[in-house]
Amino acid sequence: MRVTSFLDKKLLGREVLMFFLIAAFVYIFPLMLADYYYIDDNWRSLAAGTAWAGQGRLFTELFYNALTFSSGAPNIFPLPLLIATFAMAHALTSLTMHYYKAPTVSCCFVLLPLWYTPFFLQNLSYQYDGPATTLSLVAVIYAITFHAKSALLQIVVPGLLIAMGVGLYQLSINVFLGLCCVELVRVVNEQASWEALRSLVKWKLAQLIVGGVIYYLAAYPLIIQERLPLLEWSVNGLIQVETNIGVLKSKIALLFQGGNFWLLWAVLLCAGAGAVRIGLNLFKRKESALKKITLSLMCLLTLPALLLLVSGAALIFRDFNEGARTLMGFSVLLVFLFYLSHLLLEAIHPRLGVLLAVPLLSMLSLSYAYGRVLNVQKEFATSALFSLEHDIASHQQLREAKRIYMSVTYSDHWLSGAAGSFELMPVLAYILNVDFFMLSENLPRVGITNVVTEKERRNATRVGYRGYPPVVDSKFYNIYLVGDYGFIVMKEPPRVR
Incomplete structure (x- = not known):
């Protein structure tokens, strides 16, 4: 036809x-x-x-x-x-x-x-x-x-x-x-x-x-x-x-x-x-x-x-x-x-009605661009998850801590791998809406079950300000140990130049 x-x-x-x-x-x-x-x-x-x-x-x-x-x-x-x-x-x-x-x-x-x-x-x-x-x-x-x-x-x-x-x-x-x-x-x-x-x-x-x-x-x-x-x-x-x-x-x-x-x-x-x-x-x-x-x-x-x-x-x-x-x-x-x-x-x-296909194609293109951003986010989240798992599992005091409190620091700069896409299509960052490094709910996937998100008391955030020496000093976070309790404190991610 x-x-x-x-x-x-x-x-x-x-x-x-x-x-x-x-x-x-x-x-x-x-x-x-x-x-x-x-x-x-x-x-x-x-x-x-x-x-x-x-x-x-x-x-x-x-x-x-x-x-x-x-x-x-x-x-x-x-x-x-x-x-x-x-x-x-x-x-x-x-x-x-x-x-x-x-x-x-x-x-x-x-x-x-x-x-x-x-x-x-x-x-x-x-x-x-x-x-x-x-x-x-x-x-x-x-x-x-x-x-x-x-x-x-x-x-x-x-x-x-x-x-x-x-x-x-x-x-x-x-x-x-x-x-x-x-x-x-x-x-x-x-x-x-x-x-x-x-x-x-x-x-x-x-x-x-x-x-x-x-x-x-x-x-x-x-x-x-x-x-x-x-x-x-x-x-x-x-x-x-x-x-x-x-x-x-x-x-x-x-x-x-x-x-x-x-x-x-x-x-x-x-x-x-x-x-x-x-x-x-x-x-x-x-x-x-x-x-x-x-x-x-x-x-x-x-x-x-x-x-x-x-x-x-x-x-x-x-x-x-x-x-x-x-x-x-x-x-x-x-x-x-x-x-x-x-x-x-x-x-x-x-036949001119088919010109409506042009804006529709733009939206379809955005869907595929967003799909690639999700893939980048998934890779970053997986890498972060294994990094945290390794740091906790390799320290006996952290493994055996009664509870580890995790701070949640929000930032627009965690996902540097999609910075180019975000610059050309700013709406992608708004749609993604993931501006945190890690959720405590992710860790049970790799066998870590003693991590919870800090509540209103901001336990982990306060510990980070009090000058305790960190057990783990990573690029994106510090992990502290005070008695039987651990604290994961997020750092501000580096900005892409």
């Missing part, structure tokens, strides 16, 4: 599914190849631990209980990720067929940013949490695409899916709300009647309420109190939200450096022109001026709503997390921009 005819071909459902299966697995391949225990994976894999219910993620716990046929979560990576990726391909197929009656390859490109999202790479870095957050996306996507003749089913089933998505990962609610915004613009563009638009809003609102009630009854009572406090509804609270937004803006800006800067402006210009086309079509509708103005305002408000939903619910919690994994709403913002850009490009020429 010639390339030109392939680009024009109207795809069947199974062909769309095959496209998304290939695209989805190509994206996660470098992460599977790295096979890196990312932060929480260390203690979870050692203890086969769960502890998700206390975070309001009851369905994540149930997912691993069911998949491992146990009451815990033994490490069975990459099976959960393979299952979740297959489910994601199905969900993207469902959403594509929902948006387009006869999709082409370029139509598939419009929805692919739900998966090809740079910040979601941090979610996928977790061998345990990655599959769960992926399934949360799957659940809320199906909440958008589900259709039934029964009014009861049309409300209850999406409500259950929303509750399941939030119960797998709470911030998936940002994706659901974002897709609702895109859905509104889509049906306006397709000249849906005023009554159909009102019904859409009522259905989504009812589904959201049902999902919230189900989640509240099933998972909310299990959340530990430390996870619940919100910001105060006061001037100080609003200032904190503004500060949080400023922090996120600086982090997101890291993505658009170098060649991505020009890609961003190209997509924004195309999306802006696509939005103008929707506006022109809107004012051609045979409805009253008041209804046209109302629809215009609703469509205009979708953009600030989508911008807020990049982090969304995370902004109002007192324990604000600025990590890349919280930016799940960014994927929907990209879908919205791609949707508008696709409208313009196809209006110019039916």
